[in-house]
Amino acid sequence: MTNSIEIKNLNYRKNMKPILSNVNLTIASGKIVGLLGENGAGKTTLMRLIAGVAKGYQGQISVVDESKIAAKKAIVSFSEQLSGFNQNMKIERIVRFYEDVYPDFSEDKYNQMAGFLQINEDQKLSQLSKGMREKLIIGLALSRRAKVYLLDEPFGGIDSMSRKKIINSIIRWKPDNATILISDHYVSEIASVLDEIVIIKDKTVFAQKSTEEIREKFGEGIEEYYEKVYEGTELHD
């Protein structure tokens, strides 16, 4: 099995403050991985570093053997917050932008996503509710045929029926060898699709476990295991 994400001795500071320290992480191709950790643990920062959006780190980060930023951007689909777009821009223009910039963007896939998420392309970005905006963000991210998807808390404002639909579509539409790293505070909702979890605590990877191992060795569900790790009553790696 090949690796899709390899991080060695990663150290990252922001304004002199250590955010991530001595992070080592290997994720195999094809896996759906839950990135868990409390507020401020460093999940978004880690995703931004993997995606090549955050720079100025020490150590090595390679994605499908690529370590150059431009190459990483071409193979990583990151659920970006669309903050770079003018708020008066219509959704259809944003979709055209994605088509132009990302050669792996699939209009067909987007149309299916937009259909079931009921995204209205005539609306302007500023007219979207929080949940609709999140639907658009995840719709755009999943419409690329990428090798690695980084979905950063994609469901915060999305209603529960749509969440279920999106979670089911993630399994159906994921290209076989593609890897998905997904952070979410509602662990129980995504638990059924996860192959493994990575827990960020104390500025580093505190534990990495397959769901099978958690079930067999610890006799627990992911949520139970995660809570115990955070409370300090479960042994970590």
Ligand SMILES: Nc1ncnc2c1ncn2[C@@H]1O[C@H](COP(=O)(O)OP(=O)(O)OP(=O)(O)O)[C@@H](O)[C@H]1O
């Ligand atoms: N622009 C910034 N300048 C300084 N510190 C920052 C900046 N952005 C994030 N941080 C700090 O980096 C740490 C990690 O933040 P990050 O957003 O990666 O956490 P997170 O795990 O994604 O949290 P959440 O679950 O709340 O989204 C926090 O201590 C945060 O205060």
